Amino acid sequence: MNKTWWKEAVVYQIYPRSFQDSNGDGIGDLNGIRQRLDYLKRLGIDVIWLSPVCQSPNDDNGYDISNYQDIMNEFGSMKDFDDLLREAHEKGIKILLDLVVNHTSDEHSWFLESRKGRENPYRDYYIWKEGKEDGGCPNNWGSCFSGSAWEYDSQTQMYYLHLFSKKQPDLNWENPKVRDEVFEMMDWWCEKGIDGFRMDVISMISKDQAFPDGEVKDGLYGDFTPYSIHGPRVHEYLKEMNRRVLSKYDLMTVGETAGVTIEEAKKYAGEAQEELNMVFHFEHVESDGELGKWTDQKPNLLKLKQILSKWQIELENSAWNSLYWDNHDQPRAVSRFGNDSSEFRELSAKMLATCLHMMKGTPYIYQGEELGMTNYPFSDISQFQDIESKNAYEELVGGGHTSQERMMEYLRCKSRDNARTPMQWNDKEQAGFTNGIPWLAVNPNFKEINADQQIEDPASVFSYYKKLIALRKKYDVIVYGDYELILPEDTRVFAYIRSLGKERILVICNFTEQEVSVTIPEIDRIEEKEYLIHNYKGKSSMHQGILKPYEAAAIYWKKK
Template identity: 70%
Template sequence: MEKKWWKEAVVYQIYPRSFMDSNGDGVGDLAGITEKLDYLKLLGIDVIWLSPIYKSPNDDNGYDISDYRGIMEEFGSMEDFDRLLSEAHNRDIRIIMDLVVNHTSDEHQWFVESKKSKDNPYRDYYIWREGKAEGLRPNNWGACFGGPAWEYDEETRMYYLHLFSPKQPDLNWENQKVRDEVFEMMDWWCQKGIDGFRMDVISMISKDQSFPDGKLNGGVYGDFGPYAIHGPKVHDYLKEMNERVLSKYDLMTVGETAGVTVEEAKKYAGENEKELNMVFHFEHVEGDGEIGKWTDKKQELLPIKKIFSKWQTALADCAWNSLYWDNHDQPRAVSRFGNDSSQYRELSAKMLATCLHMMKGTPYIYQGEELGMTNFPFQEMSQFRDIESINSYKELVDGGVVGHDKMMSYLRCKSRDNARTPMQWNRNIHAGFTTGTPWIEVNPNYDQINAENEVANSNSVFHYYKKLIELRKEYDIIVYGSFELIMDDDPEIFAYIRRLGNKKLLTLCNFSDEELEVRIPEEFCGEKAELLIHNYCTSKGECENKLLPYEALVLLFTQ
């Protein structure tokens, strides 16, 4: 497998609205990110993935873009972005942008024009259809944020498609002019010097043009998935994108591809396919919701580790994995997969980091993950800002499907706002995020969990992440070694072996709060074995046959 810089990199995702506010308006901004670059340099990351910073009315926190070449005023100016890019590059940190081109905002000039009349030159930039009959939508598809996927326009008496919010109309990728506009815009950013793209819901850009009804699956609306995810021309479009833009630069590209299978991933990210470098799949974070995605039950480890192993094995020689526990759309990793109690939060945060960063693929750290930040103790709906959480509450509680208390429990467990509370920098008011009123509340535990404390404490979660990143840069086996899951059927231990040349690497992780018996393979017990990292401060005796609660260790054997 060919060596590439983006395979060896560690990526840090920044949600700009919640990272650092430099001007006291309660909203994070580009100048705030620039201010914290030295912190990120200390951590050791190689790449920043910026969630959208473009002009937007903020119906979906920036994922509804009204101008792809403008900066959201709350975040600053293009000069602020240019300075951020320059200062990051001065520290050998690259920046990849969030590319949102399945849809735009309904306030984008293209859509403003498109709505004006059926014969407007921009009409075909979006997906317009007649209703089946008077008052009937073109089909029964439901939107991701609730409600129908079609919005009626009184002016032209037609419906437009929006797989997300009605303020996020889907672009018509069948139209060559749309593709030309998108590729030209991407090239413009590349010429500015950015280092790649994370592509939002990129697997949805091609739709079955017959727009058939979807399966109801017990709900009011039909499932658009089979007709709008991995659609008939998606790979044609990405090959065209690669040929016209991506191949001309040394970029990192990762596609958000909901519902992707390993076979489909090989098409998107295969070494010889000339599309993308890697994709995000969601199998390990989807879980078994009681109502859609909503649940308050902890996910079991057995299916999670089998999913990871499947992807590690299937893409081993032909494509590349992206590795993550959480992001701006997922709850906090330590609350979801670990244990956020005061007794076990740090241990389990370190254990989760060990488990992920020792696998094959490019690891992603979501802001605050390196501090062990936790889910927020939401008590009332006024605390939420996320359109998905608010709409789901209305749909499920007001619709009589579930009671208020149960829905609040679901939201505390799974709401996207858990990841969007402000970064916790210090013990000052609002965790040092802002001198004003934050756009969303700061987690009240910032007094204990904050960057200032973590950086000062050499045994902190922060310094553990720093060590993991240093090990990745030191040992090729961590990046390029093969992967083999062991103890496959153990419900509490995630263990695997990596191999490269004359070296073997053993990772052992206890996902429970119990002390467990474990048998360490013999070759990792001799004098040729070295303990690379361990999340307990106490020394590890030679080949002890037990793992303490949430214990994680990595052993290197050299023949």
């Protein structure tokens, strides 16, 4: 494995709309991020991943781009972006841009031209198809956001494909002109000085050109994934992207690759593949409820260990892992994988951080995760802004698949809006996020959970994350060491060993609110050991085989 800066980096994801408002309109912006750079520097992170900031009508909160080379009005101007990039670089922080090129907004100039007529030069920038003989959609594919993946356009009497919202038409990557446009745009941003790209649903850019019907699993629509994820030319396109753009700069690249397998990940991110640096897989955050992702069941630890360990072991010496618990599309980590009660929130937040940050790969922190921010106590569908949540409620409750009460429980557990509530900076009005009315309500627990209370407190979740980041910079074994799962059948404890040369680290995490008895021979055999980090005050009783509720530690020693 080659040593590189992006393997050693810790990334902090910012959802700009919810991070910091600088002008009182209730919406976070680029100048707000600039105001908080010192906070991020203090935490110790190396890279900011900015969720989309390009011009957008905001049908899907910026993931529907209408101009790739301009900034969303609500977020500021291109000068504001340039100032943010410059100031971040001055503080030693790199900027990763969100690249959304599977689709554009239907308000993008390319699409406005494309829908004007069948002979328009931009027609083939998108995927247009005739309807079936009965006038129905070209096939039975369903959209990720409910309903059909096809929208009828009366102007030219054809359908266009949108795997997400109908305001997000898919680009036709088969057309070399589309690729030229995308690569020129990427080059423009790289010349501006950005440090890399997180690539939105990049595994979906190549479609099976036969566009066959998909299997109908639930409801009315067919599954498009066998024909649109890891499609026939996706690796060809990414190699071309790498050759024409990425290889010319010292960039960090991570692809969002839903449905990715280990073998596919090696193609996307293998050291010799010349495509991407790493990918996001979703196995550990996917749900198997009766209604797909909509469930209130807690994750199964045995399954979680198997999935994360599989990725650790099978990518060893061939591709690089990205490590995360949550992001803008996932509920809050401490509410989902830990325990957000007042008694156990801090302990379990620290435990989850220990478990993740001691693994091999590049860790991603989602804004507020370093404070132990929690899911929001939603009580009514009117409180949601997220298009996915609102559409699912309408489809599942309106269609009689579940009750209003059950669906609200599912949304409280899984809605994307849980992650999008404003950052909690202090205990003053609107948690210091804005002096206006926030676009999405602030979590009412901001008086107990906020940055101001934690920054100076050595026992806080923030200080714990700060220490974890510092340890990663100090010990090569954390970044580059091999991984070995121990206690694989234990349903309560996640434990593993990292090793590099003579260095060893034992990581042990109790995922329950009960005291657990556990036998770890490794601990007893070590004469000279050091607790690098431990989430309880005082001495641990691990050497007696006892783990307290949500107890976690990383223990270091050198083999003789």
